[in-house]
Amino acid sequence: MQEIILNEDPMSKRYLPNISVDSVIFGFHNRQLKVLLLRFKNTEMYALPGGFIDKGEDLEDSVKRILLERTGLHDIYLEQFGTFGSKQRAYGEVHKAVAEAIGKTFDPNAWVAQRFVTVCYYALVDFHNTIPSPDPASDLCDWFDINEMPNLMFDHNEIVQQALASLRLMLDHKLVAFNLMPDMFTMNDLQSLYETILGKKLLRTNFQRKMLSLGILERVDKQWTGGAHKAAYLYRFDKNKYEEMQKEEANSIGK
Amino acid sequence: MQEIILNEDPMSKRYLPNISVDSVIFGFHNRQLKVLLLRFKNTEMYALPGGFIDKGEDLEDSVKRILLERTGLHDIYLEQFGTFGSKQRAYGEVHKAVAEAIGKTFDPNAWVAQRFVTVCYYALVDFHNTIPSPDPASDLCDWFDINEMPNLMFDHNEIVQQALASLRLMLDHKLVAFNLMPDMFTMNDLQSLYETILGKKLLRTNFQRKMLSLGILERVDKQWTGGAHKAAYLYRFDKNKYEEMQKEEANSIGK
DNA sequence: TTTTTTATTTGTTTTTTTCTATTTATGTAA
DNA sequence: TTACATAAATAGAAAAAAACAAATAAAAAA
Numbered sequence: 360m361q362e363i364i365l366n367e368d369p370m371s372k373r374y375l376p377n378i379s380v381d382s383v384i385f386g387f388h389n390r391q392l393k394v395l396l397l398r399f400k401n402t403e404m405y406a407l408p409g410g411f412i413d414k415g416e417d418l419e420d421s422v423k424r425i426l427l428e429r430t431g432l433h434d435i436y437l438e439q440f441g442t443f444g445s446k447q448r449a450y451g452e453v454h455k456a457v458a459e460a461i462g463k464t465f466d467p468n469a470w471v472a473q474r475f476v477t478v479c480y481y482a483l484v485d486f487h488n489t490i491p492s493p494d495p496a497s498d499l500c501d502w503f504d505i506n507e508m509p510n511l512m513f514d515h516n517e518i519v520q521q522a523l524a525s526l527r528l529m530l531d532h533k534l535v536a537f538n539l540m541p542d543m544f545t546m547n548d549l550q551s552l553y554e555t556i557l558g559k560k561l562l563r564t565n566f567q568r569k570m571l572s573l574g575i576l577e578r579v580d581k582q583w584t585g586g587a588h589k590a591a592y593l594y595r596f597d598k599n600k601y602e603e604m605q606k607e608e609a610n611s612i613g614k
Numbered sequence: 615m616q617e618i619i620l621n622e623d624p625m626s627k628r629y630l631p632n633i634s635v636d637s638v639i640f641g642f643h644n645r646q647l648k649v650l651l652l653r654f655k656n657t658e659m660y661a662l663p664g665g666f667i668d669k670g671e672d673l674e675d676s677v678k679r680i681l682l683e684r685t686g687l688h689d690i691y692l693e694q695f696g697t698f699g700s701k702q703r704a705y706g707e708v709h710k711a712v713a714e715a716i717g718k719t720f721d722p723n724a725w726v727a728q729r730f731v732t733v734c735y736y737a738l739v740d741f742h743n744t745i746p747s748p749d750p751a752s753d754l755c756d757w758f759d760i761n762e763m764p765n766l767m768f769d770h771n772e773i774v775q776q777a778l779a780s781l782r783l784m785l786d787h788k789l790v791a792f793n794l795m796p797d798m799f800t801m802n803d804l805q806s807l808y809e810t811i812l813g814k815k816l817l818r819t820n821f822q823r824k825m826l827s828l829g830i831l832e833r834v835d836k837q838w839t840g841g842a843h844k845a846a847y848l849y850r851f852d853k854n855k856y857e858e859m860q861k862e863e864a865n866s867i868g869k
Numbered sequence: 870t871t872t873t874t875t876a877t878t879t880g881t882t883t884t885t886t887t888c889t890a891t892t893t894a895t896g897t898a899a
Numbered sequence: 900t901t902a903c904a905t906a907a908a909t910a911g912a913a914a915a916a917a918a919c920a921a922a923t924a925a926a927a928a929a
Contacts, residue, residue, distance in 0.1 A: 377630045378731055418699025418731060442697045442733045444673025476633055476673060476733070478697045528787070546876085565917060567877075581925095588875035589925035801907085820887065822908070836894095843906035844894035 368470035374411035376470070379477040380421050381409035381515070383522035384430060386486035387539040390551040391504045394519060395429065395491055396511070398499035401460040404453075406512040407519070408500070409477065422480045429500060430489040435482050436538040440525035442478045443514060449474040450513055457496070481522040483538035505555075523556070530556055534575070537596040545582055545591040546570065575601045623725035629666035631725070634732040635676050636664035636770070638777035639685060641741035642794040645806040646759045649774060650684060650746055651766070653754035656715040659708075661767040662774070663755070664732065677735045684755060685744040690737050691793040695780035697733045698769060704729040705768055712751070736777040738793035760810075782811055789830065792851040800837055800846040801825065830856045 384395035396405045408429045412421040419437070426435055451465075451472035458465035466472075486502070493500035503509070505523065510516065529535050536552055550566045570576060577597045581590040639650035651660045663684045667676040674692070681690050706720075706727035713720035721727075741757070748755035758764070760778065765771065784790050791807055805821045825831060832852045836845040 375632045375729070375731065378633060412699065412731070414729065415701055417701045418697070439696060442673070442694060444667065444733065446670055446672045474630070474669065476630065476667070478699065478731070478733075528783075531787070532783070562918065563876090564878080564919085569916095583926080585927080586875075587873065587927040589877075591876060817887075818907085819889090819909080824886090838895085840896080841906075842896035842904065844908075846907060 370411070370470040373413060375414055377473055377475055379409055379411055379475045380418070380425065381407045381477050381479045381518060382422060382425055382429075383407060383479065383481040383519055384426070385481060385483050385522075385526065385539060386489065386502055387552050387555075388486040388502065390548065390555070391506075392523075392539075392552070392555045393486060393502035394505050394508060395489075395500065396503050396508070397493060397497040398501075399457045399460065399496055399512075400498045402457060403509070404457060404460075404512050405503075405509045405515075407515045408494075418478060422482075426482055426484075428494065429492060430482075430484055431492065432484055432489055435484055436535060437480050437482050438525070438529065438535075439478065439480050441518075441521050442476060443518060444476040445514070446474065448477065448514065453512055461496075477518075479518050479522065481526060483526075483535060485539070485541055487541045527556055527558070534573070534601065540596065543579055543593040543595055545593060547591060549594070575604065625666070625725040628668060630669055632728055632730055634664055634666055634730045635673070635680065636662045636732050636734045636773060637677060637680055637684075638662060638734065638736040638774055639681065640736060640738050640777075640781065640794060641744065641757055642807050642810075643741040643757070645803070645810070646761075647778075647794075647807070647810045648741060648757035649760050649763060650744075650755065651758050651763070652684075652748060652752040653756075654712045654715065654751055655753045657712060658764070659712060659715075659767050660764045660770075662770045663749075673733060677737075681737055681739075683749065684747060685737075685739055686747065687739055687744055690739055691790060692735050692737050693780070693784065693790075694733065694735050696773075696776050697731060698773060699731040700769070701729065703732065703769065708767055716751075732773075734773055734777065736781060738781075738790060740794070740796055742796050778811070782813070785811055789828070789856060795851065798834055798848040798850055800848060802846060804849070830859065 386393040386395065395408060397408055398405050408425055410421060410425045412418060416424075419439075422437060423433065423435070426437070427433055449472065451467050451469075454469070454471055455465040455467070491500040491502065505519070508516070508519070511519070526535075530553065536549070536556070539552060540549065546567050547563075549570065550561055550563065553566070554561055575597050576594045577600075578592050579595050580593040582593050583590045641648040641650065650663060652663055653660050663680055665676065665680045667673060671679075674694075677692060678688065678690070681692070682688055704727065706722050706724075709724070709726055710720040710722070746755040746757065760774070763771070763774065766774070781790075785808065791804065791811070794807060795804065801822050802818075804825065805816055805818065808821070809816055830852050831849045832855075833847050834850050835848040837848050838845045
């Protein structure tokens with residue numbers, strides 16, 4: 360009986376079967392939107408960092424666990440954006456290739472070869488504070504420009520595109536972009552972040568006017584680049600002011 | 615061994631374990647937003663129509679299967695809005711109560727008593743075309759005003775609220791409301807739908823101007839109510855025009 | 870000091886949205 | 900058959916936002 364074989368796998372003792380979790384970890388550097396990818400040992404196969412849910416673990420906690428393992432960060436902005444459940448999502452062949460690349464044999468009935476429904480989150484992290492670290496199966500964990508990504512395993516390319524689409528929507532009605540910014544940044548930095556996510560050019564003057572009018576940016580310093588021109592101001596996102604405004608907004612809705 | 619006992623359950627032969635699917639089916643009638651609920655036999659326990667995913671079935675197909683069973687409709691507007699995976703989502707006690715209400719004993723190790731992660735969709739249907747039908751375990755399947763719902767089983771109240779929040783967002787950037795409208799409707803009908811979903815009053819004159827300016831409404835007839843006032847126009851949603859505009863929009867993005 | 874470059878600010882025009890008022894259609898009743 | 904009440908629809912003014920254009924400011928180099 361197939362089930363009994365599968366249940367002997369140690370994975371099945373610990374994790375919920377047929378469900379996985381994948382994270383699209385976004386960062387921003389050099390005016391480019393980056394995604395954190397893993398490469399499996401001895402292969403050119405790339406994938407999103409993912410994992411499985413402990414039987415006694417909240418879904419969200421399992422994502423945080425993965426994020427911590429991969430970026431060393433906690434208290435990260437996290438958003439669930441979709442669950443992928445095509446019946447094609449059974450990747451025994453791919454797992455076999457990965458196993459054989461490190462000289463292991465792969466049991467086609469292995470727990471991990473079954474069909475998986477995967478719950479996906481995107482995370483917005485400060486690129487400059489993250490230390491990407493590969494897992495035991497990977498020899499590389501690094502950032503890739505979202506426009507220059509390699510082909511990913513499974514349906515992960517599609518998942519990244521959905522994550523981006525979802526982030527784009529969120530940008531319109533919530534101030535989430537600052538989670539991708541370093542502590543201090545110029546208006547140009549911020550604008551190019553918006554531009555990459557939205558996939559279109561914005562007008563500098565209007566962008567600045569709008570951002571400043573939000574009243575959540577604190578002008579801290581100037582950024583001397585050594586260039587032959589006026590130095591750009593450095594801004595800081597004022598989290599306290601933002602939270603105050605959120606509260607006021609919540610109150611005014613009731614009125 | 616617990617696993618072996620569980621695997622003997624016929625449910626485990628057919629369905630993916632630990633994953634369920636729930637649908638929040640929205641309808642609109644008498645200027646009220648309605649949700650389709652099931653009541654379990656001999657109880658006052660209400661729940662969303664849900665089910666499980668066949669091992670060889672796409673996630674989305676399983677939702678459509680449930681929708682068809684419950685509303686008799688196909689080609690329904692469907693949107694995945696969230697997956698709920700708290701570790702508390704194991705409802706053996708509740709299932710026991712439901713079983714005992716119809717004089718059955720309940721095995722606490724039953725397949726259905728395990729922890730479930732549930733993938734949730736909302737559906738927008740034409741109230742006037744749906745024939746709600748209960749399943750074998752239910753003695754009632756009917757519409758409830760979203761503001762006058764009974765307490766639901768499990769975490770289904772929370773799920774409905776999330777569905778509404780998600781629909782509200784969608785309303786802002788996609789013309790989905792027409793899926794809830796009958797073939798013909800007055801501007802007032804449409805406005806009150808927007809108002810219930812958004813949870814706020816809109817200005818009649820602005821609403822009308824904006825809707826008409828979209829160029830997707832076809833004025834068909836007048837609705838004589840017998841009231842001592844001008845008769846309201848009846849409109850029809852022009853799906854063809856809408857799809858044309860979608861195409862044009864897609865083209866213009868590339869420019 | 871002047872020039873060049875990019876950041877930032879200011880102002881003007883255009884478009885969109887909001888607010889206010891008017892006109893239209895319908896049934897009722899003087 | 901004419902005034903009246905009611906609600907629908909439209910039109911126009913006011914305000915706000917977005918798009919566009921220009922000017923000013925700061926920095927380094929010629």
